[in-house]
Amino acid sequence: MAENIRIEVKDVNFYYGKKSALQNVSMDIKKNKITAIIGPSGCGKSTLIRLFNRMNELIPNTRLEGRINLDGKNIYSSKIDVVEVRRRIGMVFQKPNPFPKSIFENVAYGLRVNGIKERKYIAAKVEKSLKNAAIWEEVKDRLSDNALGLSGGQQQRLCIARALAVEPEVLLMDEPCSALDPTSTRKIEELILDLKKKYTIVIVTHNMQQAARIADYTAFFMLGDLIEYDVTDKIFTRPSKKVTEDYITGRFG
Amino acid sequence: MIQREKVYKYIFAGLAFTSLIFLIGITIVLFKEGLPMFKEVGLFEFLGGKYWYPTYEPPDFGILPLILGSFLVTLGALFICVPLGVGSALYINEIATGRQKTILKPLIEILAGIPSIVYGFFGMVVVAPFLQELLGLPVGQTAFTGSLMLGIMATPTVCSISEDALSFVPKSFRYASFATGANRWQTLTKVIIPSAGSGISTAIILGMSRAVGETMTVLMVTGGAAVIPHSIFQPVRTMTATIAAEMGETVLGSNHYHALFAIGLILFLITLIFNIIAELISRRFRIKLGLGR
Ligand SMILES: Nc1ncnc2c1ncn2[C@@H]1O[C@H](COP(=O)(O)OP(=O)(O)OP(=O)(O)O)[C@@H](O)[C@H]1O
Ligand SMILES: [Mg+2]
Numbered sequence: 001m002a003e004n005i006r007i008e009v010k011d012v013n014f015y016y017g018k019k020s021a022l023q024n025v026s027m028d029i030k031k032n033k034i035t036a037i038i039g040p041s042g043c044g045k046s047t048l049i050r051l052f053n054r055m056n057e058l059i060p061n062t063r064l065e066g067r068i069n070l071d072g073k074n075i076y077s078s079k080i081d082v083v084e085v086r087r088r089i090g091m092v093f094q095k096p097n098p099f100p101k102s103i104f105e106n107v108a109y110g111l112r113v114n115g116i117k118e119r120k121y122i123a124a125k126v127e128k129s130l131k132n133a134a135i136w137e138e139v140k141d142r143l144s145d146n147a148l149g150l151s152g153g154q155q156q157r158l159c160i161a162r163a164l165a166v167e168p169e170v171l172l173m174d175e176p177c178s179a180l181d182p183t184s185t186r187k188i189e190e191l192i193l194d195l196k197k198k199y200t201i202v203i204v205t206h207n208m209q210q211a212a213r214i215a216d217y218t219a220f221f222m223l224g225d226l227i228e229y230d231v232t233d234k235i236f237t238r239p240s241k242k243v244t245e246d247y248i249t250g251r252f253g
Numbered sequence: 254m255i256q257r258e259k260v261y262k263y264i265f266a267g268l269a270f271t272s273l274i275f276l277i278g279i280t281i282v283l284f285k286e287g288l289p290m291f292k293e294v295g296l297f298e299f300l301g302g303k304y305w306y307p308t309y310e311p312p313d314f315g316i317l318p319l320i321l322g323s324f325l326v327t328l329g330a331l332f333i334c335v336p337l338g339v340g341s342a343l344y345i346n347e348i349a350t351g352r353q354k355t356i357l358k359p360l361i362e363i364l365a366g367i368p369s370i371v372y373g374f375f376g377m378v379v380v381a382p383f384l385q386e387l388l389g390l391p392v393g394q395t396a397f398t399g400s401l402m403l404g405i406m407a408t409p410t411v412c413s414i415s416e417d418a419l420s421f422v423p424k425s426f427r428y429a430s431f432a433t434g435a436n437r438w439q440t441l442t443k444v445i446i447p448s449a450g451s452g453i454s455t456a457i458i459l460g461m462s463r464a465v466g467e468t469m470t471v472l473m474v475t476g477g478a479a480v481i482p483h484s485i486f487q488p489v490r491t492m493t494a495t496i497a498a499e500m501g502e503t504v505l506g507s508n509h510y511h512a513l514f515a516i517g518l519i520l521f522l523i524t525l526i527f528n529i530i531a532e533l534i535s536r537r538f539r540i541k542l543g544l545g546r
Contacts, residue, residue: 053432087434097425100448110433113443159429166434 006031006170006200007052012066014047014224016059021047022224025066029170029217034192034201036215036232038208040247043221045204046094049172052202053089054082070170087114090163094175096155098147098162103130103139106147106158110166125165133161134191153184160191164199171195173203177210189214208248212236220244280521287518290314290511299515305479307499307509314512316519318481322489323465325482326399326475330464333404335457338411342456345412346419347441358416365409373473376402381474388486394476396489402474403464411460418452418538419445451538455531462527466520468493492516 007029014022022044029035037045050056051068054075067074075085087110098106107126116122126143130136135157139150147158156176163171173192177185192201192214205211211218212232219229220239228235228244239245290299294314302315345357380401381393422445430440446453468491476488477498490498496513503510 055428055432058428058431083434083436086432091432093425093428093432095425097423097429099426099429099444109430109435109443113430113433113435113439162429162433 004031005029006071007202008067008069008072009048009051010067010069012051012064012068014044014051014056014065015063017061020224022051025224025226027219027226027229029200029202031200032196032198033216034196034203034214035217035219036211037202037204037219037221038206038211038247039221039227041206042223044224045221046174048221049091049174049202049204052170052172053086053091055086055091057082087166088168089170089172090166090168091172092156092159092163092174092176095179096152096159098150098155098158100146100148102144103147103150103158104143107161107165110162114166126161129161129165130158132164132195133157134187134194135161151184153180153187156180156184156188157191160188164195168199170200170202173201175204175206178206185210208236208250220247222247283514283518283521286511286514288515290508290515293508293511299512300519303481305495307503307512312508314508316492316495316512316516318479319490319492319495319516320519321481322396322475322479323491323493325396325485325489326403326471326491327461327464329397329400329485330403330407331457331461333401334407334411334460334464337404337408338456338460339415339453341408341412342415342419342453343441343446345416347437347445358413361409361412364405365413369406369467369469370473372402372406373470376470376474390486392476392488394474394488395486396475396482397485399471399475399489399491400485402470403467406467406470407460407463410463411456414456414459415449415453418449418456421452422448449538451534455535455538458527458531458534462524462531465527466493466524468497472497492520496520 005028009025009027009029012022012025013020025048037048039045047056051064052070052075056062056064064076068076070085070088073080099109101109104126107129108122111122111125127136127140130139135154138154139145139158147155150158156179160171160176177188180188189210192203195201203211203215215232217230218232218235220227220235220243222243228239228241230240234240235244236248239248245251294302299314299316300320301317302313303317304313304315305318306313341357341361345354349357376398377394381395381398383393384390384395384398384401385393426444426448427440430444435443471491472494475490475494477490477494478488479490479495482489496516499509500513503513
């Protein structure tokens with residue numbers, strides 16, 4: 001295994017019941033890089049990243065073939081604790097989904113469920129995570145307010161803070177900006193670029209400009225097939241496949 | 254076309270307001286027939302009086318034994334319907350497979366559909382003698398027997414409303430919880446139950462209100478002794494059972510008659526308060542989960 005690879009996807013097929021959602025996907029996700037997943041709706045982007053933190057297991061009747069390695073270890077092996085995988089690989093969802101708890105408790109949640117009790121440590125960690133998610137200044141005076149009272153953009157950054165609090169190694173983001181206005185989107189993009197220093201980031205996006213702006217690598221999917229995966233620059237300027245070019249220039253889907 | 258729509262509108266408005274008319278009518282009658290009692294006996298004397306001998310000469314109109322009877326039976330019923338109802342709701346929502354769900358839910362609804370007289374009959378013929386034997390009691394018809402029957406009767410109410418509350422908790426909370434590394438138990442106790450908490454409280458209060466108002470069953474299984482109970486294994490008489498048992502024998506317009514109405518009035522106020530609390534809590538619940546009013 002090469003040093004700079006965090007996640008290896010090897011010959012993955014995935015099925016919802018009998019319906020295949022991913023076929024023969026193999027790709028390496030590089031450490032401390034931003035990898036964008038693009039492709040038309042229904043091509044399997046969400047399915048792929050949900051495989052990385054084993055969230056697809058919550059959906060009944062699904063089946064996975066092939067393997068997915070995190071730092072060289074198969075995360076689907078029976079020896080691996082799924083809770084550990086999810087702690088190491090954080091996730092931010094398409095729609096902001098804070099708990100109906102206080103802002104503080106939302107961020108502290110991951111620490112508490114991981115058995116951390118020490119108050120000072122939790123408080124420090126919550127503050128640090130909120131700072132890392134670039135929302136500290138906006139909420140520091142009302143940490144005990146209900147998180148559902150925040151704006152959509154703030155809620156999404158709170159969810160990022162919640163994911164960061166447990167110090168994951170990888171951050172999965174499924175269209176994190178799709179419900180947000182341009183200002184919030186820009187804030188989150190800046191944040192993602194900043195987080196790259198410490199985290200490996202995989203982001204699903206429908207926004208070509210966004211992928212071009214922030215991603216180091218871009219993978220293009222169609223109907224469950226990985227069509228092309230390369231350095232973002234190359235995908236957007238000299239794609240090697242005709243379909244990729246058609247998609248990014250907006251000639252379809 | 255527009256004419257027709259107007260007609261529909263009035264028909265439905267009329268139907269909707271019919272129930273309101275009944276509510277107002279009932280309230281007026283309760284007050285009109287119940288209030289004269291308090292000219293005879295003071296409110297506190299009525300509520301706090303220890304003796305209920307409405308047909309003696311002179312009569313005693315103290316309903317404390319009846320209030321305590323209702324209270325005891327209802328409290329006991331809560332101890333049964335809360336664990337059963339909330340527990341089954343959790344099971345149905347969290348653990349049961351699709352097949353189990355399709356069997357369990359209708360089954361519990363059937364339980365709700367059984368007429369209360371059938372529960373009473375069953376309680377009288379089967380449960381009371383069984384408890385008498387089992388616990389070595391002088392009589393089988395006790396507050397406990399009533400609690401047991403009412404608890405089972407209120408279980409479907411508690412279960413189905415709790416189940417609704419649990420299923421209203423957005424899936425996204427669950428995903429968010431799992432994604433931060435919580436296990437199933439933590440997700441349930443730290444996210445799902447607190448999120449559904451006020452909905453579950455509503456369920457419990459409505460179950461309670463059902464238990465307080467239930468008549469036929471308690472009349473048949475609690476023994477009917479209008480004395481202040483000292484233990485749950487004694488016969489008691491509830492407010493509802495008193496009205497049902499005595500209304501047929503009173504003289505229209507007599508003090509006894511007004512006393513029974515006054516009991517009805519108090520029952521009405523109690524259940525009204527329960528329902529208002531339930532409504533307030535459930536409104537807060539919907540706001541909390543962002544479901545609107
Ligand atoms: N829970 C599910 N049960 C059954 N089929 C599913 C489920 N989730 C996704 N699918 C199917 O799998 C395929 C891939 O879905 P997926 O959600 O991964 O697509 P996507 O690329 O994320 O699409 P979008 O851009 O619309 O979010 C689709 O055909 C979809 O219908
Ligand atoms: Mg998707």
